Amino acid sequence: MKKILIAIYIFLIPSFVSAAPTAEVLHWWTSGGEAKALQVLKDDFAKQGGVWKDMPVAGGGGDAAMQTLKARIVANDAPAAAQIKGPTIQEYDEEGVVSPYNINEVAQKEGWDKLLSSQVANHMKCEDGKSYCAAPVNIHRIDWFWANKKVLDDNGIKMPTSWAEFNAAADKLQAKGIIPLAHGSQPWQDATVFEAVALGVGGNDFYKKAFVDLDLNTLGGSTMVKVFDQMRKLKSYTDQGSPGRDWNVATGMVMEGKAAFQIMGDWAKGEFAAAGMEPGKDYLCSPTPSNSGYLYNVDSFIFYKNAGKDKVEGQKLLASLMMGKNFQKVFNIYKGSIPARLDVSMADFDMCAKKSNSDLKTAGSKGGLLPSFAHGMALRLAQKGAIQDVVTEHFNSNMSSQDAAKKVAAAVKASL
């Protein structure tokens, strides 16, 4: 009899437990530092009694995941949270699959408006900036130079503070048989370099007018031609094998001293770390030349329309954990980026991260804090894709800068 009672209890327990907050999370952080970083969130969630249902779909910075995500939304089975960033958040909101903004309650209670810079906060809001519908987990900086310290020291080169300086240094290196710029020519990498150059050559205002406001005159204007000129110059500093090369193989070239510089976002740090290299000792990091510009990319999770008490509770718990101080610190140490939350101590971060953090504040005050378009923060994907097509086409052919500028303006116009 006792046994039967115990059995019944054990049977019933799951039905009590299933009222626990559950969250199905779509993401593409499936290995290395990224997976480790995400594991922190999974563990925190479990500690608070949550049930995490993992939905990893890797591939090309989210390509395959987008397919899966859309299929699920169309099937009326959206996940609780998905790794979506930038204007795409608002795009989904327009389709009506995000409201009723389950996490806004948590955001208001915890005072997210004060914990985040206004720019980051605006990215996370739906309903024309009224309600929070996404939570930021980090801030990546795109416009970095990574360099092999030994190569630079041997050739008496310092980290360039202007594009002219870089070109001079590159010429010097090329004469010595060292590849000045390690690059992998895939469309997104070409676009990454392009926006760093645009920020530096064109200036902060130019960048904003062209890539945030989409002013067609700026897009097709003479400053744009200058940007493409510099891109043409950079092309001459890359090596023959660059088309199709993966970004981390290019980083490898810098690590081995075959190449001197690479322009890449701060996730490149992970490669150096995995090879046992230290910043300041083996490799150097400095922002690409600009006037206190800072191109940012905020990884975030959008919270879709979900019904059922356990699911809603799961979303709220997840959102709260994501903005937690400890999570923001540990996650970003693993990921290589810096916290989105403003009040996290930077003591345990490496020197490049510390620089990133201080630059963030400077750029913010000087109007140079700008969203990366190549990484989906500034523009909707249709426009971003249109610009990217022209940039990669120009970089990989003999297209003239004038034609390129004209094409960029035309492509953006056609995609609107």
Added chain:
Amino acid sequence: MVKNNLKFEQLETASKKKKIIYRWILFLILGIFALYYITPLYVMIVTSLKSMEEIRTGNLFYLPKTINFDSWLEAWRGQLVNTTSGLKVDAGNVYLKNYFWNSVKMVVPAVAISTILGALNGYALTKWRFKYDNIIFLLFLFGTFIPYQAILLPMARTLGVLGLSNSITGLVVVHVIYGLCFTTLFCRNYYVSISDEIVRAARIDGAGFFKIFFKIMLPISLPILVVTVIWQFTQIWNDFLFGATFSFGEAAPIQVALNNMVLTSTSVKRYNVDMAAAIIAGIPTLIVYVLAGKYFIRGLTAGSVKG
């Protein structure tokens, strides 16, 4: 007489020499092609046995300095990390073990159902002629040209409505439907070349549709059934698109897991583990090819592929 014998011998040696030369040329051509096919596999195996250090600094075609099976173990059961409770599998990284069985659970029913239906369809279309049957066959053929990307969204909607979203059952349904076009093609082309007389005689004797199928057609269908099973197995086991779109998380098939391991976006790539994982993921299909290779050829030999 002796002269004739001599001449004959001379002719024979001459033609023997010719034969030997031809054989050597034959082997040369076959060998060159073999090189073309084998090179990528060689690169993959060699890379999977090296350490990341060696891969980064070394040359693509060189043999590994020390043979190292760690990446194979890691690809299968995950990375081991030191935790307070001893060596445990690092839960963050993806590895193949669990997803392997998902694929098996999906492939077996899908292959079985699509093959049986294909055989029935082929039989019906060829031995029981009716109006428009060629047009209907064309409709099946047409289905092989549909780009799968185009049907992802409506299929997702339909599966959602049927309550099959995110399940192995849903994947089985999808694979059966799109496999039907091919299984019907193979079986129909096979049955067309089988003489109608047997069926006609059986009908006169009073046998019905299903009786003839089970007693006459199926027993001689072994060759084409093997062919169909092999094609379906390969296509379904290797499918990534449907697996990634219609199932997720823990129900995902092995190619999705492989993809998750290999195509990481902004984190450190481990090429040796990736190559090992790809080979592991391909082993079942390779085994099917090797073992059934004999049956494969014999199957098609029995006049199947011919119209």
Added chain:
Amino acid sequence: MIWLKRNLPKIVISPSCALLVWFVYGFILWTLYISFTKSKILPNYKFWGIDQYFRLWSMDRWHVSVSNLFIYTSLFLILCILIGIVLAILLDQKIRAEGFLRTIYLYPMALSFIVTGTAWKWILNPTLGIEKFFIDIGFENFTFDWLITPGMSIYTIVIAGVWQSSGFIMAIFLAGLRSVDDEIIKAAKIDGAGVVSIYTKIILPMMRPVFMSAVVILVHLAIKSYDLVIALTSGGPGTSSDMPAVFMTQFAFHRSEIGLASSSAIMMFLTVTAIVIPYLYSELKREDGKK
């Protein structure tokens, strides 16, 4: 009861037909409808007109995709069938190593291209693979940089695609060859025909149905080729090796342009139909004629 018996074949085939009607033709109609809408990030069912088609044809990238599809499919078909037949005939010559060689030619189809694509990418890269290898062993002026040359990158995809699929075509031709009655060949030999003409005048013409199956399979594979392109060139350099399957997927899922992507899918479908279906139909009529 008799009605049931008489119509049994049609009844048996009707579930499959019903599935086809919904899941193939129904979905094609859905895609067609969406191509007439303004669908962006998710499907939108408000009718808009044929503007998506105008937008599609005004894009340089689409023109590149379409011409690449023709180049790729024709080369892919010709090379796979040619290599398939040649290898099949060579293997048919009763060699001891037949089983071993056959497996070597067949195995590429067993491996996922997501990773074999990486291997090929390295092999074809001038600084890593073949070009470097030949330069290292002394041929200093050897170049093989198709992978990174905008006009030539599509041909590297042909190399990899043929590698993957020609073994299967060899297999179905080998089987076809083996099913030819030995009596016919003996008779031809007695009549004095040489080996070459036996093949060209007797055996190959009997392979018409095998050609049909090969064409269907190869066209299907060519249309599907998304993995191949992404793994090898990401559609580059630039967008020079773009293909309609890649174009469609990118615009539907990564550019939030589902309407435009649908119109590209319909165009692909129409093209394939216009070319392949007449061929298939004439083959079927031929078979009926022979009976």
